[in-house]
Amino acid sequence: MTQVDSNGRSGRIVVGVDGSASAGEALRWAVRQAELTGATVEAVIAWHLPLMVGGYAWPPVGVLETTDFGKLAGRVLTDSIAAAVGSGGPVSVIPVVTEGNPAQVLLGAAAGADLLVVGSRGHGGFAEALLGSVSQHCVHHASCPVVVIRDAGEPG
DSSP states (O other): OOOBOTTSOBOEEEEEOOSSHHHHHHHHHHHHHHHHHTOEEEEEEEEOSOEEETTEEESOTTHHHHOOHHHHHHHHHHHHHHHHHOSSOSSOEEEEEEESOHHHHHHHHHTTOSEEEEESOOSSSOTTOSSOHHHHHHHHHOSSOEEEEOOTTSOO
16 A cells, blocks of 8 residues: 655655766656656765775865765755756655765665666766666666666667
8 A cells, every 4th residue: 555645645756866967867757757646756866985086086185175075966966856847846856865875875765665766877887888887786676666767868
């Protein structure tokens, strides 16, 4: 039996957001699905440090101490939600900013959800890949159905 929240909505859709075009399409799709089903949407962004680039740790010493990466991730999430939903839309989108490995954060957030929605590829990896590492990990390990959305500009 599906639970109904205090706003009369039922179900929960979790969507991964990273600021990429593919994630923006995934967020728009999740919002449309929530409109159809009466579900709530949780937009989740994850950030993780340190990052190794070319054998060197990023960010460089000094940047780490002066930069609030959680705040930066929150800004990306807020901008993505505004672009996908606008203001006053029929679906409320709950923003969630979490530090950690993106695939693990999404799997944790999707526990108990009705649906997990991810973009096919984010900012990392190889442009030729059909499915990014986070999307692929979620497809193989999520405890709920997963929908993978391509960016409209992706060849396919």
